[in-house]
Amino acid sequence: MEFLTGINKKDTLEISELMQAERIGQKVKVNGAVHTIRHMGNVAFIILRKREGLLQGVYEEGVSGFSLKDVREADTIEAEGILEQNEKAPNGIEIRMESVRILSEPASEMMPLAISKWKLNTSLDAKLNYRSIALRNIRERAKFKIQEGITRAFRDFLYEQGFTEIHTPKIGARSAEGGANLFRLEYFHRPAILQQSPQLYKQMMVGVYDRVFETAPVFRAEKHNTKRHLNEYTSLDFEMGYIDGFEDIMAMETGFLQYMTALLAKDYQRELKVLNITLPNVEKIPAVRFDEIKQKVSEKYERRIKNPFDLEPEEEQLISQYAKEEWDSDFVFVTHYPSKKRPFYAMDDPEDTRYTLSFDLLYKGMEITTGGQRIHDYQMLCDKLEARGMETEGLTHYLDTFKHGMPPHGGLGIGLERLTMKLVGEDNVRETTLFPRDLSRLEP
Amino acid sequence: MEFLTGINKKDTLEISELMQAERIGQKVKVNGAVHTIRHMGNVAFIILRKREGLLQGVYEEGVSGFSLKDVREADTIEAEGILEQNEKAPNGIEIRMESVRILSEPASEMMPLAISKWKLNTSLDAKLNYRSIALRNIRERAKFKIQEGITRAFRDFLYEQGFTEIHTPKIGARSAEGGANLFRLEYFHRPAILQQSPQLYKQMMVGVYDRVFETAPVFRAEKHNTKRHLNEYTSLDFEMGYIDGFEDIMAMETGFLQYMTALLAKDYQRELKVLNITLPNVEKIPAVRFDEIKQKVSEKYERRIKNPFDLEPEEEQLISQYAKEEWDSDFVFVTHYPSKKRPFYAMDDPEDTRYTLSFDLLYKGMEITTGGQRIHDYQMLCDKLEARGMETEGLTHYLDTFKHGMPPHGGLGIGLERLTMKLVGEDNVRETTLFPRDLSRLEP
Numbered sequence: 001m002e003f004l005t006g007i008n009k010k011d012t013l014e015i016s017e018l019m020q021a022e023r024i025g026q027k028v029k030v031n032g033a034v035h036t037i038r039h040m041g042n043v044a045f046i047i048l049r050k051r052e053g054l055l056q057g058v059y060e061e062g063v064s065g066f067s068l069k070d071v072r073e074a075d076t077i078e079a080e081g082i083l084e085q086n087e088k089a090p091n092g093i094e095i096r097m098e099s100v101r102i103l104s105e106p107a108s109e110m111m112p113l114a115i116s117k118w119k120l121n122t123s124l125d126a127k128l129n130y131r132s133i134a135l136r137n138i139r140e141r142a143k144f145k146i147q148e149g150i151t152r153a154f155r156d157f158l159y160e161q162g163f164t165e166i167h168t169p170k171i172g173a174r175s176a177e178g179g180a181n182l183f184r185l186e187y188f189h190r191p192a193i194l195q196q197s198p199q200l201y202k203q204m205m206v207g208v209y210d211r212v213f214e215t216a217p218v219f220r221a222e223k224h225n226t227k228r229h230l231n232e233y234t235s236l237d238f239e240m241g242y243i244d245g246f247e248d249i250m251a252m253e254t255g256f257l258q259y260m261t262a263l264l265a266k267d268y269q270r271e272l273k274v275l276n277i278t279l280p281n282v283e284k285i286p287a288v289r290f291d292e293i294k295q296k297v298s299e300k301y302e303r304r305i306k307n308p309f310d311l312e313p314e315e316e317q318l319i320s321q322y323a324k325e326e327w328d329s330d331f332v333f334v335t336h337y338p339s340k341k342r343p344f345y346a347m348d349d350p351e352d353t354r355y356t357l358s359f360d361l362l363y364k365g366m367e368i369t370t371g372g373q374r375i376h377d378y379q380m381l382c383d384k385l386e387a388r389g390m391e392t393e394g395l396t397h398y399l400d401t402f403k404h405g406m407p408p409h410g411g412l413g414i415g416l417e418r419l420t421m422k423l424v425g426e427d428n429v430r431e432t433t434l435f436p437r438d439l440s441r442l443e444p
Numbered sequence: 445m446e447f448l449t450g451i452n453k454k455d456t457l458e459i460s461e462l463m464q465a466e467r468i469g470q471k472v473k474v475n476g477a478v479h480t481i482r483h484m485g486n487v488a489f490i491i492l493r494k495r496e497g498l499l500q501g502v503y504e505e506g507v508s509g510f511s512l513k514d515v516r517e518a519d520t521i522e523a524e525g526i527l528e529q530n531e532k533a534p535n536g537i538e539i540r541m542e543s544v545r546i547l548s549e550p551a552s553e554m555m556p557l558a559i560s561k562w563k564l565n566t567s568l569d570a571k572l573n574y575r576s577i578a579l580r581n582i583r584e585r586a587k588f589k590i591q592e593g594i595t596r597a598f599r600d601f602l603y604e605q606g607f608t609e610i611h612t613p614k615i616g617a618r619s620a621e622g623g624a625n626l627f628r629l630e631y632f633h634r635p636a637i638l639q640q641s642p643q644l645y646k647q648m649m650v651g652v653y654d655r656v657f658e659t660a661p662v663f664r665a666e667k668h669n670t671k672r673h674l675n676e677y678t679s680l681d682f683e684m685g686y687i688d689g690f691e692d693i694m695a696m697e698t699g700f701l702q703y704m705t706a707l708l709a710k711d712y713q714r715e716l717k718v719l720n721i722t723l724p725n726v727e728k729i730p731a732v733r734f735d736e737i738k739q740k741v742s743e744k745y746e747r748r749i750k751n752p753f754d755l756e757p758e759e760e761q762l763i764s765q766y767a768k769e770e771w772d773s774d775f776v777f778v779t780h781y782p783s784k785k786r787p788f789y790a791m792d793d794p795e796d797t798r799y800t801l802s803f804d805l806l807y808k809g810m811e812i813t814t815g816g817q818r819i820h821d822y823q824m825l826c827d828k829l830e831a832r833g834m835e836t837e838g839l840t841h842y843l844d845t846f847k848h849g850m851p852p853h854g855g856l857g858i859g860l861e862r863l864t865m866k867l868v869g870e871d872n873v874r875e876t877t878l879f880p881r882d883l884s885r886l887e888p
Contacts, residue, residue: 001736003728004777007605007699008692014606031686033651033849051606051654074849076686103686106849107822132648132845141652148609155599161451162458162495165592167678167860169879170614170661171627171638173886183615185629185638187675188667188883194615194629194638201879204576204888207477208585210495216660217614223632231631234611242475242520242547248452255451284447292445333448378551397888401576405477405518405550416611435613435645439632442617444648444841 012078015052018093023083028095030055031078031103033136034071036116044068046097047090047116048077053270054138056094057081066100073116074106113137124428131435131444142271143432147420149268151215153260154236154414161252163238164209168201170194170217173394183221183231194219197413202239203345203374204401206409213238215416225439227428228366230417232437239374239411246347246357246373249410250287250333253361253369257282257331275424280330280363286323287333290355293319309338309354317365335359337372344384347373347410357410363422371412378402456522459496462537467527472539474499475522475547477580478515480560488512490541491534491560492521497714498582500533501525501541510544517560518550557581568874575879575888586715587876591864593712595659597704598680598858605696607682608653612645614638614661617838627665627675638663641857643789646683647818648845650853657682659860669883671872672810674861676881683818683855690791690801690817693854694731694777697805697813701726701775719868724774724807730767731777734799737763753782753798761809779803781816788828791817791854801854807866815856822846 012031017023032048032055046057057079059068064081071077081097112130113122115137120127127134135141155165171187172195183194198214205212218235240252261279264272272279288296291308297318298305306312311319311334323332336355339348346356358372375381381402385392392399420432430436435444456475461467476492476499490501501523503512508525515521525539556574557566559581564571571578579585599609615631616639627638642658649656662679684696705723708716716723732740735752741762742749750756755763755778767776780799783792790800802816819825825846829836836843864876874880879888 001730001732001771003730003771004691004694004698005728006695006702008688008695012686031851033851051608076849076851103852104820104850107847111848112844130841130844132651132841133848135649135652144610145608147611151609152599152603155596159596164495164589165595166588167591167661167878169676169881171663171676171881171886183629183631185627187627187886188665190886192886205579205878207576208579217611219615221632232613232615242456244452247448250448251450251452254448258450284449286445286447288445327445327447376548394887397574397576400556400574403551404555404577405520406548407475407477407520408547434611434649437613437615442615442631442634442636443838 015050015055015091018055018083019091024085024093026083027080027098028083029078029080030095031076034073034075034077035136037068037071037073039068046071046079048079049136049138054090056086056089057097058094059097064097064099066097070102071100072105072109074111076103077101078103124430128430128436128441129444135434139274142274143420143424143426144434145271146264146268146275146277146424147416147432149264149271150260150419150423151234151236151416153263154215154256155213156263157256157259158211158213158238161211161255163211163213163240164205166198166202166205166209166212166214167216168195168198168205168214170219181221183219196220197235198237199343199345199413200395200398202237202411203406203409204398206239206241207401207404207406210242210407211238211240218413223439227430228418230429230433230436230438233418233429233433234416236414236416236419237411239409241407241409243373243408243410246335246359246371246410247287249371249373249412250285250335250359250361253371253412253414254282254285257285277424280423281328282331284329285331285333285361286327286329287335287359289336290334290338291336293322293332293334297322309340316362316367320362320365323362330364332362333359334362342372344388344390345374345381347375348384361412361414363419366418366422368418368422369412369414371410373408373410376402376406376408459494459499459535462499462527463535468529468537470527471524471542472527473522473524474539475520478517478519478521479580481512481515481517483512490515490523492523493580493582498534500530500538502538503541508541508543510541514546515544516549516553518555520547521545522547568872572874572880572885573888579878583718586718587864587868587870588878589715590708590712590719590721590868591860591876593708593715594704594863594867595678595680595860597707598659598700599657600707601700601703602655602657602682605655605699607655607657607684608649610642610646610649610653610656610658611660612639612642612649612658614663625665627663640664641679642681643787643857644839644842646681646855647789647850647853648842650683650685651845651848651850654686654851655682655684662857667883671874672862674873674877674880674882677862677873677877678860680858680860680863681855683853685851685853687817687852687854690779690803690815690854691731693815693817693856694729694779694803694805697815697856697858698726698729701729721868724867725772726775728773729775729777729805730771730773731779731803733780734778734782735780737766737776737778741766753784760806760811764806764809767806774808776806777803778806786816788832788834789818789825791819792828805858807863810862810866812862812866813856813858815854817852817854820846820850820852
C-alpha cells in the first residue's frame with residue numbers, strides 16, 4: 001500500500017523550461033522522439049520532437065558517451081547533456097549529448113511519409129491514410145493546436161459571460177430539423193437516430209440556465225462530396241435567453257471572435273509562427289441584409305440573381321469579396337435569411353414574414369455559423385409546425401417546455417473544422433479534421 | 445448595413461452585480477422567470493429565477509405601478525425598482541418593484557411539477573419525463589453546475605500540464621475493445637459502429653502530442669439495467685507518453701482531483717451550499733493491489749473470495765468501506781487488475797503476467813475510472829492479439845502507428861456522470877445525467 005499525493009515531478013525538462021536563461025551551461029535531462037538525424041562527419045544532429053517543438057541534440061564522436069549507431073529515427077529516448085546557446089538551432093538552444101537511454105524502438109525502418117520535412121509534400125489522401133504518422137510533422141500538428149485554441153476560447157469566453165456548459169445526448173428518437181439527412185441505428189430493437197444538432201436540447205435548457213453552450217460532435221448523413229462538408233463534425237453551440245433581438249447573438253459571436261484572436265495571440269504564438277498565420281481583424285464585423293447584399297453583389301460583379309431566396313456558394317464567395325473590398329473585413333454577417341430556408345423554430349421577421357430574424361456568418365467566402373432568434377411562444381411554434389405540415393410527434397417534450405414559459409432567446413452553431421480551416425488558410429475541411437468522416441472515409 | 449463591435453452591454457443586472465454594496469438604495473433593472481408568487485395580503489413576493497439564483501421582488505398594492513394580476517408564475521419579465529437589504533430574502537437583497545414588463549407568458553396555467561419547492565419531491569421517472577421543467581428547480585439544476593465544474597477542472601488542469609485537446613470520430617469501422625456491446629449503424633451502405641471509447645485514437649495521438657485529452661460522448665450497447673450504467677455517457681479521457689510507470693497516471697489523476705476540489709471550492713460555492721456538499725479530502729489517495737485488497741476485505745468482513753480474478757459490486761463497496769475505515773479516504777486506487785479482465789492493449793506486469801500494470805479508481809464504492817499503462821511495442825501488441833485469438837483487421841492504422849515508434853504511455857477514462865453522482869451524493873447515475881439514455885429511455 002502506498003499513497004498518491006499529486007503529480008509526479010519529473011527531472012526531464014520541456015523546451016520552455018530549457019529556454020529559461022539560467023539553464024544555459026547546465027547539465028540537463030530531456031526526452032523525446034528522434035524526429036530526424038543529420039550526419040555531418042564526426043558530428044551529427046539528433047533532432048528530438050517534443051510537444052513544444054523541436055530540440056537539437058549534438059552528437060560528437062569520441063565525446064558523446066554513446067555510439068551514434070545506437071540511436072535511430074523514430075526511437076523515443078531520454079538524453080543528458082550540457083545545454084548551450086546556438087542561434088541556428090530551433091529556439092536558439094541545443095544539447096551537447098553525453099548519454100542516451102533508449103525508451104522505445106520502431107519495428108520498421110521505413111517511415112511512410114517524410115514527416116521531418118518542413119512541409120509535408122504529399123496528397124491529402126496519403127496524409128489521411130497515414131493520419132497518425134502525418135501529424136508528427138510539425139506544421140501538420142500545429143493546425144490542431146490552433147483548433148484547440150479556438151475551442152478553448154469559445155468555452156472560456158462563454159464561462160465569463162455567464163453561460164453553463166451542457167452535455168446533450170447524441171442518440172435520440174427524433175432530430176431537430178426533420179427527418180432528412182439522419183443516420184439511423186437500432187437502439188435495443190427501437191429505431192433511433194444520431195442528432196444532427198443539439199438545437200432542441202439547448203433551447204430547452206435556456207429555460208433552466210438562461211445561457212448554455214456545448215462543444216460536441218454532430219452527425220449529418222448528407223451525400224455531399226465537397227471540400228466543405230463532413231458527415232461528422234464538432235459543433236460549437238450556444239443559446240441565450242433574455243435577448244432584445246438576434247443582434248445580441250451576433251454581438252456575442254463578435255465578442256467570442258475577439259476573445260479568440262486575443263487568446264491565440266497570447267498562448268498560441270508558436271503555432272501561429274509555424275503556420276505563418278496573420279490573425280484576422282475582428283474589431284468590427286459588418287452585418288448586411290440577405291436581399292440587400294444579393295443586390296449589391298449582383299450590381300458590383302455583374303451577376304444575375306437566379307433565385308432571390310437562396311445563396312449559391314459562388315454568391316457566398318462574392319459577398320465575402322465585397323465585404324473585403326468595401327469594408328476591409330474577412331467576416332460578414334448576412335442577416336434576414338428567407339423563412340423557407342430556415343427550420344421551423346426560426347423566428348420570422350414580423351415586418352416581413354418571408355424573412356427570418358436570423359443570420360449566417362461568412363468567413364472568407366464560407367458559411368461558418370448559422371444562428372438567429374428562435375420562437376419562444378408556444379402557440380406560435382404550434383402554428384408554424386402546422387403551417388409547414390410537420391408532425392408534432394416526437395416533439396412533445398420540446399413543445400411542453402414552451403407551454404410552461406420560455407424567455408425570448410436565440411443562439412448559433414459554429415463549425416469548428418471550418419473555422420479552423422479558414423483561420424489556418426486551408427481549402428479543404430479535411431485538412432483541419434483529425435480523422436474525417438466523409439462519403440468514402442470511415443477509417444482510420 | 446451596420447457593424448458589430450462586441451457584446452451588447454445590458455442595463456439589466458445579475459445577482460452578483462446586485463450584491464455589490466453600492467447598489468443598495470439605487471433603482472435597478474432586472475429580468476428573470478417568475479419562479480413563484482407568495483401572496484401576503486396587500487403585499488406579495490414575486491420570486492424571480494435567475495441564472496445565479498433566486499431574487500425576491502416585493503409587490504405592494506397601490507405602491508407598485510402595476511397590478512399583481514398582470515404577473516403570473518412562469519412568465520418571464522423585466523422589472524424595475526429600488527434595491528434594498530433584507531436578511532430574510534435570498535442573498536440578503538430584494539427589489540421594491542415599481543414597474544414590470546412581461547417578456548413572455550406560458551400557454552398553460554399548470555406546471556407538471558412543483559419546481560419552486562426546495563426539494564423536488566417526485567419520482568426519478570417523473571423528473572426524467574419532465575426533465576426540462578424539473579431542472580428549473582434550484583437544487584436539481586445545481587447538480588449540473590457541479591458537473592460543469594468537474595469538466596472544466598479536468599480541461600484546465602490538463603492544459604496546465606501540457607496536454608492537447610483532441611476531437612476523435614464517434615462513427616467508426618471498428619471499436620477499441622472488440623465487437624461486443626457496440627451500437628451498429630449503416631454508413632452509406634457500409635456497416636459502421638459508434639465508438640465505445642476514444643482509446644485507440646488517443647493512443648495514436650500520443651505519438652504526435654505526447655499528452656492528449658478528450659471530453660466527449662461514448663456509446664455502450666450494454667443491456668445492464670442498473671443504477672450505475674448508461675448507454676451513452678460523457679467520458680473524460682487522457683493519455684500521456686514518456687511515463688515511468690502507471691503510477692504516473694494515478695498521480696496525474698490525483699492532481700486533477702486536487703485541482704477539481706480547489707476549483708469547486710473557489711467558483712462553485714453557491715451550488716455546493718445549495719446541495720449541502722462537503723468536498724472530499726484528496727490530499728492523499730491510497731493505492732493497493734487487487735489481490736491484496738481482496739484478501740484484506742475477505743478477512744476483515746468475513747467474506748469468502750469467490751473468484752480471485754474478478755471484483756463483484758459488493759466487493760467494490762467493501763473495498764471503499766475498508767479504505768474509509770483504515771485510511772480515512774473516500775477514494776482508493778485498486779491496482780494490478782487481472783489480465784483477463786483487461787483489453788488487449790493493457791500492459792501485462794512483467795513480474796506476473798496474470799496481472800496488468802493498470803488500476804481502477806473507486807469512489808465511495810463505485811468504479812469511476814479505469815486506467816493503466818498500455819503496450820507501446822509493436823511486436824508485443826501483435827503477440828498479445830494473437831494470443832487472444834483476435835483479428836488485426838480494422839486495426840491496421842492503429843498497429844502501423846506502433847510500427848513507426850511510440851513512447852511508453854498510459855492513460856485513463858473517467859465517467860463524468862458517475863463522478864458527479866458520487867460527489868453530489870446521489871445513488872442513481874440518471875440523477876446526474878442531463879438526458880439519460882438507458883434500455884428504456886430514448887426520449888426526451
